[in-house]
Amino acid sequence: MKxxxxxxxxxxxxxxxxxxxxxxxxxxxxxxxxTTIAAASNAAQPGDTIYIRAGTYSETxxxxxxxxxxxxxxxxxxxxxxxxxxxxxxxxxxxxRNYIVIDGIRIVDVNxxxxxxxxxxxxxxxxxxxxxxxxxxxFLWEGSDHNKILNNTILxxxxxxxxxxxxxxxxxxxxxxxxxxNYFEYGSHTTVEFRGQTGHTSxxxxxxxxxxxxxxxxxxxxxxxxxxxxxxxIILDGGEKASENSCGSDRDRTAPRKYHAGIQLGSENCxxxxxxxxxNGWMEINSYPPEGSPPxxxxxxxxxRIYHNTFHKNHYGPASEASEPVDGxxxxxNIFYKQVSAEIxxxxxxxxxYFINNxxxxxxxxxxxxxxxxxxxxxxxxxxxxxxxxxxxNKNFNEGYVYLQSxxxxxxxxxxxxxxxxxxxxxxxxxxxxxxxxxxxxxxxxVGDLIQLEEQSVTAYIVNVDYNSNTITxxxxxxxxxxxxxxxxxxxxxxxxxAYEYGGTTPPPPPPTCTNCxxxxxxxxxxxxxxxxxxxxxxxxxxTCTETSTCSKCKEQACNTYYxxxxxxxxxxxxxxxxxxTCTETxxxxxxxxxxxLIVNGDFSSWSNDxxxxxxxxxxxxxxxxxxxxxxxxxxxxxxxxxxxxxxNILTPGKQYRVTYxxxxxxxxxxxxxxxxxxxDIIVNDNTPGTKxxxxxxxxxxxxxxxxxxxxxxxxxxxxxxxxxxxxxxGDLNNDKxxxxxxxxxxxxxxxxxxxxxERADTDNNGIIDIFxxxxxxxRFT
Numbered sequence: 001m002k003x004x005x006x007x008x009x010x011x012x013x014x015x016x017x018x019x020x021x022x023x024x025x026x027x028x029x030x031x032x033x034x035t036t037i038a039a040a041s042n043a044a045q046p047g048d049t050i051y052i053r054a055g056t057y058s059e060t061x062x063x064x065x066x067x068x069x070x071x072x073x074x075x076x077x078x079x080x081x082x083x084x085x086x087x088x089x090x091x092x093x094x095x096x097r098n099y100i101v102i103d104g105i106r107i108v109d110v111n112x113x114x115x116x117x118x119x120x121x122x123x124x125x126x127x128x129x130x131x132x133x134x135x136x137x138x139f140l141w142e143g144s145d146h147n148k149i150l151n152n153t154i155l156x157x158x159x160x161x162x163x164x165x166x167x168x169x170x171x172x173x174x175x176x177x178x179x180x181x182n183y184f185e186y187g188s189h190t191t192v193e194f195r196g197q198t199g200h201t202s203x204x205x206x207x208x209x210x211x212x213x214x215x216x217x218x219x220x221x222x223x224x225x226x227x228x229x230x231x232x233x234i235i236l237d238g239g240e241k242a243s244e245n246s247c248g249s250d251r252d253r254t255a256p257r258k259y260h261a262g263i264q265l266g267s268e269n270c271x272x273x274x275x276x277x278x279x280n281g282w283m284e285i286n287s288y289p290p291e292g293s294p295p296x297x298x299x300x301x302x303x304x305r306i307y308h309n310t311f312h313k314n315h316y317g318p319a320s321e322a323s324e325p326v327d328g329x330x331x332x333x334n335i336f337y338k339q340v341s342a343e344i345x346x347x348x349x350x351x352x353x354y355f356i357n358n359x360x361x362x363x364x365x366x367x368x369x370x371x372x373x374x375x376x377x378x379x380x381x382x383x384x385x386x387x388x389x390x391x392x393x394n395k396n397f398n399e400g401y402v403y404l405q406s407x408x409x410x411x412x413x414x415x416x417x418x419x420x421x422x423x424x425x426x427x428x429x430x431x432x433x434x435x436x437x438x439x440x441x442x443x444x445x446x447v448g449d450l451i452q453l454e455e456q457s458v459t460a461y462i463v464n465v466d467y468n469s470n471t472i473t474x475x476x477x478x479x480x481x482x483x484x485x486x487x488x489x490x491x492x493x494x495x496x497x498x499a500y501e502y503g504g505t506t507p508p509p510p511p512p513t514c515t516n517c518x519x520x521x522x523x524x525x526x527x528x529x530x531x532x533x534x535x536x537x538x539x540x541x542x543x544t545c546t547e548t549s550t551c552s553k554c555k556e557q558a559c560n561t562y563y564x565x566x567x568x569x570x571x572x573x574x575x576x577x578x579x580x581x582t583c584t585e586t587x588x589x590x591x592x593x594x595x596x597x598l599i600v601n602g603d604f605s606s607w608s609n610d611x612x613x614x615x616x617x618x619x620x621x622x623x624x625x626x627x628x629x630x631x632x633x634x635x636x637x638x639x640x641x642x643x644x645x646x647x648x649n650i651l652t653p654g655k656q657y658r659v660t661y662x663x664x665x666x667x668x669x670x671x672x673x674x675x676x677x678x679x680x681d682i683i684v685n686d687n688t689p690g691t692k693x694x695x696x697x698x699x700x701x702x703x704x705x706x707x708x709x710x711x712x713x714x715x716x717x718x719x720x721x722x723x724x725x726x727x728x729x730x731g732d733l734n735n736d737k738x739x740x741x742x743x744x745x746x747x748x749x750x751x752x753x754x755x756x757x758x759e760r761a762d763t764d765n766n767g768i769i770d771i772f773x774x775x776x777x778x779x780r781f782t
Contacts (some may be wrong), residue, residue, distance in 0.1 A: 019048035022772055024399075025078070028055040029092045029563060031762060037061055037075070038697060042730065043764065043777055046099070054081035054561045057558055059086065059697065061092045064779070067099030069121070076103035082557050084108055087694070089127070089674060089684075090115045102127060111685050113154070114138040116147060121444075125150040131157060133550070133685040135165035135189075142199065145175045149182060156186040158215075158247035165189040165247075168249055170225075172198030172296075176443045188248035188262070189611040190217040196224025197296035203441045208232040212395050215245035215260075216252045218280065222266035223291075223299035229438055231273045235262040236394045238280035257315050258282050258341070260487075266299035269467075272306040272436060274499045278394050282316035285346075287324035302329040307417065307437050310335045310370065310402050310499040311343075313389055317365075319345040326368075327351030330435075333414040335381050335498040337529035338362035356533065357415035359497050375415060381498060382408040387596045396687060411502045416454055416485025416497035421470070425479040427470050431486055437472055439465040453478060454485030454494075514540035521728075551578035559583065594658065595723035598650040602719040604634045612646065618706075619644040631665055633717040638670070638707040645706030650721060651675060651698040660693045660720040662707070669712030674704050695724060731780030733760040739780040 024040045025032030032051075034040040037059055039051045042160075046068040051150045052075065067073040077083040084106040085091045091107030092114040094100050098117075104126045113129040116122060117139060129137065129152065137156055138149065149168065156164040167187045168179060172195060184191045194204050211218045214237045221228040239260020245253045252260075262280030263272065266287065278281060288299040301322070311317045317336045320326050326348045336343040336358060343360045346353065346367035349767065353367065357375035382405040383389075389401050405409050417437075421430040429728050440446035448462030451474065460474035472486075479480060480486075487495050491503040493631045514533030522528045522541035531542035551570030557580035559565045568580030600614030607629050611617055619625055624639035627646060638644035651657065659673065661685055670687030675698040684694055685708050703721055707714075731739040733746045750757040750769040761769045763776040 018278040024048065024050045025053060026050060028057070029051040029053075032729070033288065033766075039730075041773070042779070043072050043776055045779075046073060049074040049076065051076055051078040052083045052105070053078050054083060054729065056084045056086055058087045058695070059085070060088045060090050061102065061105070062090075062697075062699075063094060063097050063100050066097045066281070069099060070588045072099040072101045072121075072123075074101040074103065075105065076101070077105060081561065082106060086110060087684075092116075092124070093699075094119045096455065098122065099759040101125070106130075112136060112139060116144055117141040118143045120144070121146045123148045123150065128151045129153065130155040132164060135163045136169045137164070137167040137187075137695075140168070140170040140174045140177065142173045144170065144177065146177065148178045148180070148445075150178070151181045153183045155184075156188070156191075158186070158188055158245065159194045163188065163247055164471055166191070166193045168192045170201055170204070172201055172224075174201045174204060176441060178205045178207065178443060178446070179209060180205065182209045184209060184211045184218075185213070186215055186246050187218075187254060188215055190220045192218070193220040193222075194228060195220070195222060195296075196267070199291055200297070202227045203443075205229045205441075205443070205446070206231075206233065210234045212235075212236045212391075213238055214241035215239065216242060217261045217264055218334050219262070220264040222264050222272055224297040225267045227267050227441070228267060230263060230270065230275060233275045234397065235275060235277045235280060235415040236397055237278070237392075238262045240279060240392060256265055258319070259284075262314060265304060266301050268302045268304065269435060271305045271436065272304065273308050275309045275741075276399055276499050277309065277311050277314055278389060278397060278402075279391065280314045280666050282309070282319040282345075283407060285318055285320050285326060285329065286322045287326050287348075288322065289324065298324065300324070301326045301329065303435065305330050305332075307332040307334060307436065308414070308497075308499055309496070310337075310403060311339065312337050312383075312386070313339065313391060315340040316345050316661060317343045320348050322348045326353065328353070330354045330356065330433075331415065332356040333495060333497045334358045335410065335622045336360045336362070336365070336529055337381055338386075343364070353416060357413070357497065359410060359413075363685070372641050374445045374497040377409065377413065377497070379409040381410045392573050399500075402494065402498075403500050404498065406502070408496075408502065410497040412494045412496065414487075414490075416495065417452055417487040417710065420453075420480045420482060420484045420486060421480045423480065427623055428473050429478065429480065429486065431470055431472060431473065431593060434465050434470045437462055437465050439463060439472075442529065450489045451486060452489045453480055454487075457667075459489045493693045493722070516541050516543075516545060518545055549576075553579045553583055555579050555583055570602070597721065598657075598721045599648060599719050602721075603632075604629065604717060604719075605632060615646040615648060617645075618647060629717050633715050635715045636705075636707055636711070637713045638669075638714070639711040644702055647704045648721075649701050650703055651701050653700055656695060656697050656724050657703075658693065658695050658712050658720075658722050658724045659703075661716070662691045662718045663687075663689050664715040664717050665689055667713035670708055671712070671714055671716065672704075672708040674706075675699050675702070689710050691718070731763070733763075733777065739777060744774060744777045747777055 001757045026034050026040045041064045061075055063073055086108045091110045093116050095117045098120045100122045102124045107129045111132045111134045113132055154167050155471040156167045156437050157166050166189050177461045179437055185685055191211050206672035218235050218238050258281045261284040262277040264284045285301045287301045290296055290298050317339050329472050343363050348368045354371040355373045359377040361378050383405045383524050385401045418431045418433040436451050437545040439448040450459050450461055452459045463475050466472040491501055514535050517535035517538045518541045522530045522539050525545040528541050528543040528545035531540045535541040549572050551572050554572035554576040559567045559577050562583045565579050565583035566583040568578045570578040572578050604612050606613040612626055628635050634642045666687050673684050733743040747761045750761040757769050763773045
């Protein structure tokens with residue numbers, strides 16, 4: 001006992017001094033430290049990096065613990081190798097995790113891309129995400145704060161009747177998050193949506209994203225998503241092909257063209273600036289009573305600042321059909337040019353809004369009787385190439401098309417955003433309206449606005465905005481007079497009107513004159529020759545220009561990244577490699593040991609009072625919601641959100657299981673099969689009859705089968721769940737079926753040895769007993 005106690009004291013004293021950042025490698029072929037991401041997650045501590053080698057992984061990235069400030073746990077692909085997560089519930093699960101970095105991972109064909117509820121200070125960057133089957137692609141909720149989603153490609157096409165609703169969705173309680181430099185396509189409901197439905201949401205940044213969604217709405221701050229900064233986004237084609245949105249609701253699919261918003265605004269004190277909106281339905285700005293069940297906060301479009309945006313060829317510009325006041329909003333220095341139906345259409349019952357120094361030309365415009373107008377221009381803005389802006393499809397839109405020509409009447413025609421209230425000098429400037437400005441809101445890495453005073457060339461960064469006292473603090477001393485204009489940094493004598501300041505942007509590429517631009521030289525395609533004309537990039541061709549393949553085995557990665565695979569002769573489509581050999585992604589592995597059957601009455605042969613014996617029923621029974629037997633099988637019916645679900649409490653969190661079931665028939669809808677709760681960790685979302693087998697890691701104790709959406713009417717049979725985990729418990733060095741102080745003692749008495757040690761103590765097989773072996777065991781104490 002004394003020796004054990006001494007070892008514990010030594011470990012407690014020395015542990016902080018030994019912990020250094022470690023690097024782990026995951027390789028399916030066994031050449032790394034681990035063959036699964038889960039095993040690496042169990043080992044990783046704050047500050048560690050997990051490099052994942054090339055391959056397709058059917059497992060969720062689910063960190064076992066959080067990182068810390070300055071010491072995140074990082075998951076990254078190795079070099080430029082392609083790492084794909086697929087056929088799982090969540091591609092990434094960082095619920096209740098903090099300081100995690102995910103870098104460069106492909107997530108394809110999953111139920112949800114990222115689950116990050118109650119998660120803070122996490123970064124998702126440089127990832128590729130495509131095809132998800134739940135309503136939400138990336139889910140933030142209930143304390144998802146200070147996260148960053150940066151430079152990702154996020155696609156939500158409709159496939160197989162799956163929902164693919166919102167690509168990024170906060171339901172409530174999200175603060176200080178940054179969504180920046182991403183490319184988005186589709187979303188059967190909304191591409192990026194921040195709401196305060198279940199808890200106030202505020203101070204989020206949606207910046208410099210390119211969003212193309214011909215199905216429905218693109219960016220939403222509604223309701224109670226206050227102090228949202230939406231800036232520098234390219235917002236394209238909202239609702240242009242709504243009738244093809246087979247994954248969306250009937251309401252969204254059949255809505256008139258107007259009701260597919262580029263920006264949907266029903267919040268307070270937001271800043272909407274430097275965005276380009278092309279061929280969307282409208283910019284909706286509305287106030288309504290609380291909606292939802294239970295009802296959330298009221299939808300209130302109040303005191304927002306909408307300035308320096310370009311609206312072109314939308315069906316409507318800013319528009320309202322509110323039943324409640326829309327009040328205190330300022331529209332300043334915007335271009336409204338050639339909308340289809342109305343440049344501005346504000347039909348509101350009450351409230352006063354301000355339209356200052358906007359350029360409005362094309363369709364009619366009107367607003368409420370109390371609204372105030374001043375400095376309106378009615379001029380052709382003289383874009384560089386307005387003819388290149390399409391009326392239907394702007395997927396390949398180049399923002400250079402709407403840069404200003406040197407002769408544009410928009411140059412130097414803008415109003416200063418606000419004025420100094422009194423003369424002075426120093427770093428604290430009292431101004432008439434601080435609502436236009438941003439100081440970074442305390443978000444790590446964010447900087448405040450770069451401002452410039454009227455008739456001065458010097459610029460300064462804002463380090464603090466006091467919205468209550470209307471005072472800004474800047475990073476250098478300035479001098480000003482009462483009434484001096486204050487605005488964002490500009491060129492020339494005054495700010496320009498529109499999203500782009502002339503002279504402040506890179507000259508646009510020449511507009512394309514070719515109708516068939518290809519990535520590769522024309523002679524690399526079938527029936528394809530060089531043609532005259534210019535492309536923004538690539539080659540101008542004529543002919544059918546189809547890609548052909550003469551190779552029998554085309555792979556997405558270089559051949560030598562596969563097992564028993566070498567370069568072969570022949571050609572493949574662009575981006576693929578011609579290989580020969582077996583070309584399997586990993587060497588054949590022996591199957592894991594399979595335990596006994598855990599499911600009771602999996603064939604549904606035994607029933608009691610119309611309930612299958614051994615299963616727990618979780619649903620609201622009624623004429624439209626019930627579970628019953630059908631020819632000795634189980635029928636689940638949920639026609640109006642009664643929540644039909646059957647469960648068995650048979651799992652151990654962290655263990656791996658193999659599930660097999662038969663979906664006998666699908667009259668309507670689909671099923672979700674999951675661990676704990678089908679909405680938390682979905683193994684599969686299934687609407688195709690047949691027998692299916694999947695492996696998964698349990699996050700809870702309950703195995704569930706339930707409806708996926710409504711209406712659902714399905715018949716299931718032959719459900720099987722077996723334990724495929726190793727019989728050895730990780731960290732149980734003495735194999736007594738428990739990880740305790742006896743196991744860490746084995747490591748401690750061998751600590752520091754590189755030879756002659758007890759092999760059980762070398763948990764990571766690196767030839768030395770070190771702090772990582774201690775951490776491996778200690779983190780698994782039971």
